[in-house]
Amino acid sequence: MFTIVRDLIRYNIEFAVGLFILLLLIAAVVLSFFSPYPAADIYVVPPDLPPDAEFWLGTTSRGQDTFWQLMIGLRNTLGFGVGVAFLSRILSLVVGLTAGYAGGRTDRVLMAINDSVMVIPQFPILVLFYFVLKDDMNWLMLVLILSALGWAYDARLIRSIAMSLRTRPFTTQSVYSGMSMRKILVEEHLPYVMPVVFATTMNNMIWSIGMEITLSVLGFTDVDTPTMGQMIYWANSHSALISGIWWWVAAPVGAIVILFIGLFLLSMSMNEYIDPRSRLNRMGV
Amino acid sequence: MPTAVLQTPPAPAAAEPVLVVDRLRAYYRTHAFGLDRDIRAVDDISLTVAPGEVYGIAGESSSGKTTLIKTIVGAIRPPLAVVGGSVRFRFGGEIRDIYALTPAELQTIRWRHLSCILQGSMNVLNPVRQIRHSFQDFAFPHMGLKPAAFWQAVRAHLARLDLDPAVLDSYPHQLSGGMRQRTTIALATVCTPEFIVADEPTTALDVIVQRDVLTMLRDIQRRLGSSFLFVTHDMSVHATVSDRVGIVYAGRLVEEAETPTLFRGALHPYTQHLVASLPRIGDTTRRASLPGRPPSLADPPSGCRFHPRCPLAMDVCREKVPALVEAAPRHRVACFAVSGAPS
Amino acid sequence: MTAYLIFISRRFGQLLLVVFLGISATFFITHMTPVDPVAESITAITNFGKADPEAILLMRKTLTELYGLQGNLFEQYLQFWSRLARGDLGPSLSAFPTPVSQIILRALPWTVGLMISATLISFLLGNTLGALAGYYRNSRLLKLAGLALIGLQPIPYYILAFILLILFGYVWPVLPITGGYEMNADTSFSLTLVLDILRHSILPAMALVMVGAGSWLTGMRALTSNIVTEDYVTFAELGGVGSTRILRSYVVRNALVPQLTGLAMSLGAIFNGTVITEIVFGYPGIGSLLISAVHAGDYSLVLGLASLSIVGVAIAVFLIDILSPLLDPRMKAE
Secondary structure (H helix, E strand, C coil), rough: HHHHHHHHHCCCHHHHHHHHHHHHHHHHHHHHCCCCCCCCCCCCCCCCCCCCCCCCCCCCCCCCHHHHHHHHHHHHHHHHHHHHHHCCCCEEEEEEEEHHHCHHHHHHHHHHHHHHHHHHHHHHHHHHHHHHHHCCCCCHHHHHHHHHHHCCHHHHHHHHHHHHHHHCCCHHHHHCCCCHHHHHHHHHHHHHHHHHHHHHHHHHHHHHHHHHHHHHHHCCCCCCCCCHHHHHHHHHHCCCCCCHHHHHHHHHHHHHHHHHHHHHHHHHHHHHHHHHHHHHHHHHC | CHHHHHHHCCHHHHHCCCCCEEEEEEEEEEEEEEEEEEEEEEEEEEEECCCCCCCEEEECCCCCCHHHHHHHHHHCCCCEEEEEEEEEEEEEEEEECCCCCEEEEEEEECCEEEEEEECCCCCCCCCCCHHHHHHHHHHHHHHHHHHHHHHHHHHHHHHHHHCCCHHHHHHHHCCCCHHHHHHHHHHHHHCCCCCEECCCCCCCCCHHHHHHHHHHHHHHHHHHHCEEEECCCCHHHHHEEEEEHHHHECCCCEEEEEEEHHHHHHHCCCHHHHHHCCCCCCCCCCCCCCCCCCCCCCCCCCCCHHHHHHHCCCHHHHHCHHHHHHHHCCCCCCHHHHHHCCC | CCHHHHHHHHHHHHHHHHHHHHHHHHHHHCCCCCCCCHHHHHHHHHCCCCCCHHHHHHHHHHHHHHHCCCHHHHHHHHHHHHHHHHHCCEEECCCCCEHHHHHHHHHHHHHHHHHHHHHHHHHHHHHHHHHHHCCCCCCCHHHHHHHHHHHCCCCCCCHHHHHHHHHHHHHHHCCCCCCCCCCCCCCCCCCHHHHHHHHHHHHHHHHHHHHHHHHHHHHHHHHHHHHHCCCCHHHHHHHHEEEEEEEEHHHHHHHHHHHHCCCCCCHHHHHHHHHHHHHCCCCCCHHHHHHHHHCCHHHHHHHHHHHHHHHHEEEEEHHHHHHHHHHHHHHHCC
């Protein structure tokens, strides 16, 4: 594991930059716990101050320090992405491994559901959820809903790997030695799909964080948990751009763009790393 | 000098060769995640092919046969790279150095003068288009005919090869393996090129179809008078098709002789093994298999590359690379046990 | 040919399943919650003035009927389907009594137009650049173009649209940043109107193309660099076939089938993007309608929009899916 990371840093510039961005974000998350102001409190500092030595990213029209808002927002946004990624990975692993291993009718039924989830437009459904849940649409609820919508594509990917694993001799051997299906999937097949699971995690986070930002900006989530989207929402509702408080908008938009590019670089380099052709070159076959 | 009179008279094949390969070296160069590797698939190979001659190349799989072919026809795509040597064709009295030509010049030679029949007839034709499009793309620009005359020529050519012109309207997946290969051969010969390279043209086919295809190839060769470079691992095919055979082992040419000489009096221990392993009618003795595996081309053995598997290996074989020398007229071999160890 | 018919019928079954699951989800999400749309509507209406209890009672009865809320959940579910089949989605609350279907029909052309043109442009642009970049792997210009598009790809639609809005609305105000056409324009058909509509569609379409083209480019580039190692491409090169012809008839032609399947698969996501982009640029399509319906608490309009977008996207996916085998004779005949 350590040597893999070392090799990737040394020979893959995308991975090195992505990892650097990720470390910056983790630093921001750690920093957020030392915020001098409680996240939700308003009018704790003079409003509308441009960036200076005391307030690095200025202050908002709601009297909050933009820098600390950004740190706390990053924490919540990243936590959101990780939560959705974790839950949806479990779903896609269960569905993908089962469908690929079991084949036949089980596979057809699971894939029919899988493909349906894949093509259904998610945004209207999310808006619908907000419409009926209103104030109950909190952070955790959104994690659950997005997890339920965001597993299908990766389940298909995992299924295709599981299908090829099923035909390998070691699987047959496990079957003959009396291992249960659950045991085979967890102990024999899971290690093979883990690299793919890691690579898809990044893409899934890009997707879920994007959705969360869009919904928050539109005011379709719990407006009191500060996230990246919330910051833009409040900035918009105070017409920050028109009144020239540009740093209030620029800070979250810049942070989001950096966050996404970091995640994207990591996913790209991991995909390259697990690509069979580059792997063959690496192993020197 | 009086001894000159005693030398063998020049063979008819001594006419200007149509292909001269000189000290050709081609490596696969890969670098991934800090690992640089050279796979020496073609290492210092020289050979010539006379007009109208069928030159066979034999060797185990992964001995570098296919790479040699690719290098000779100029199908070089990274990671494959030509490291040294040259490939010269002689078309219409003009010498063409494959690596000195511009892509546009190369394109004018292809199919008109130099065509190929590739291994794996399954995948060489575009799967999503009808076969007529392949004829159109490959042959039309090189024949200089008006469309009507062109299609007439194509149909006549197919008829000569006992192929139904209806194949033109088929998709590759609609034809059987044998039909596909025969169609590919028709495609490769429609422009009557001087030089045809055939890489394992019969390997994927069943035995009956194999014989059909070989007969067809031999027929065409006689009719067109083209030179062939014929690659296959199957020594019995060489026995029927090739005029002269070169044996490739681990990227090097180890022996070369006219087919009858090679089958009757092979000198290199590896060739002897290849010939001995052929089945003969009435012979019921067990065939001895060669110990060991073909060496890795990325890290070949020192000295003679065959020495770890060679029954005659001497100390010198581990240290020095034997040169390919003429052991008899038109019979070259690279082996210290034959030519004697250098002092 | 029979294989193709079997393929179509299997895809049709898939279409029915998607519609069934999507619509059922829509129904149960809205009906399993404690929110009572009738009570909400009555509150909304009576906010304007006092009404006597008898009128409220009558209103409650009418509204219950209009929303299809009589009987138990299962009866409501059946009723929902039968009304949907007739295209009856009930009256809109915010624009009472205009039928929801009529409001949606007015917004639909904008969304469909924006989505089709942006998808076509990004599909063509991304695939062309991707094929070129995969085939001419050493071109620095193509690498640069690829890098730019791929770099834009992970940025969420909303953020990119927002950045474009700032750039062209405040920094360099040359393009209209909101609406589908000039506010006080003459809406009778004329060249000026067409040009005006086109001008208004540039920014939203640009946002969609910028985000969308990158993924087509990466996909096509990977497919191309795989296909160029196929025997039929090597053979064509040895056959002296020109490189433009190889690229077009051998490489791209073979890559098109998986790319079309990919288009069908990602149509849902493309629709999401269109809707979100519309909201940023105040484009008068489904997206803007959905947001204003949510803010107005227009129950039947939200329900209708969600159901229709699921059905619409599913049908579009179905159509693209059954078209793609026509490009591959192996799948059609078998």
